[in-house]
Amino acid sequence: MALFDVFDIAGSAMGAEAVRLNVTASNLANAQSVGPDEKGTYHARHPIFSAVMQSLQGGENHSVGVKVDGIVESQAPLEKRHQPGHPLANEDGFVFLPNVNMVDEMSNMISASRSYQSNVEVLNTSKQMMMATLRLGQ
Amino acid sequence: MAINFDKALGNLPEHLSLYGQRSSLLASNIANADTPGFKARDIDFQSIMSKASGARMSMATTQAGHIGGADAAIGGMELLYRMPTQTSLDGNTVNTQVEQAQFTENAVRYQSTLTFLGGKFSSLKMAITGK
Numbered sequence: 001m002a003l004f005d006v007f008d009i010a011g012s013a014m015g016a017e018a019v020r021l022n023v024t025a026s027n028l029a030n031a032q033s034v035g036p037d038e039k040g041t042y043h044a045r046h047p048i049f050s051a052v053m054q055s056l057q058g059g060e061n062h063s064v065g066v067k068v069d070g071i072v073e074s075q076a077p078l079e080k081r082h083q084p085g086h087p088l089a090n091e092d093g094f095v096f097l098p099n100v101n102m103v104d105e106m107s108n109m110i111s112a113s114r115s116y117q118s119n120v121e122v123l124n125t126s127k128q129m130m131m132a133t134l135r136l137g138q
Numbered sequence: 139m140a141i142n143f144d145k146a147l148g149n150l151p152e153h154l155s156l157y158g159q160r161s162s163l164l165a166s167n168i169a170n171a172d173t174p175g176f177k178a179r180d181i182d183f184q185s186i187m188s189k190a191s192g193a194r195m196s197m198a199t200t201q202a203g204h205i206g207g208a209d210a211a212i213g214g215m216e217l218l219y220r221m222p223t224q225t226s227l228d229g230n231t232v233n234t235q236v237e238q239a240q241f242t243e244n245a246v247r248y249q250s251t252l253t254f255l256g257g258k259f260s261s262l263k264m265a266i267t268g269k
Contacts, residue, residue: 002161009166013170049173065169066173
């Protein structure tokens with residue numbers, strides 16, 4: 001029954017948005033984690049979403065869920081700061097700051113939370129529709 | 139006049155099934171609101187229902203072993219792409235607000251169809267029990 005698909009679809013979207021929220025949290029948490037070189041410093045991470053077709057037995061099915069294809073690290077250049085007294089500073093006295101853009105991350109966080117709420121709303125409405133169907137004829 | 143249980147409900151069951159399928163379609167659109175390159179899809183309810191209730195054609199059965207083909211009612215629903223009102227850089231055409239409005243409308247229509255069906259059932263019950 002098509003209404004049952006809604007639970008899978010909205011559930012997959014909620015999972016994907018939760019991953020996005022997690023990644024944003026880790027970006028914000030590590031915004032000040034300095035490192036001694038480009039490689040050893042935290043890079044901002046972002047999830048890649050893709051649609052996943054759910055094939056049902058037999059007939060054509062049009063329900064499309066979401067999955068997280070992977071998480072990529074931002075390739076934006078890191079900021080160098082001259083701090084010779086820092087224990088992680090390199091021989092020239094520089095430490096590297098992560099390329100986390102606070103504004104990007106905050107807007108990403110709001111967007112993820114709104115999308116999550118939309119999907120919860122879809123789930124609730126579908127549940128009410130199914131409960132009403134169960135009460136049919138009473 | 140005999141009560142015909144097959145026709146008593148009209149095409150309300152078909153409506154209900156189509157609304158159910160459309161809800162999963164709109165849920166897909168909302169779920170993929172952040173997926174790059176995803177194209178929002180929907181069905182044309184009117185054309186499907188007119189096709190289903192219009193010329194009902196079924197295959198002729200001239201031999202005992204023939205199976206009369208079921209008329210193309212709900213099964214072959216044609217998926218259309220939604221026309222985007224605004225382009226986005228990642229190729230996604232989902233407008234969450236539009237999809238939410240459509241989903242809510244679809245849910246209300248589903249509920250009203252259920253109410254009509256409930257009315258049909260209570261009429262049948264009244265006809266059977268006489269009270």
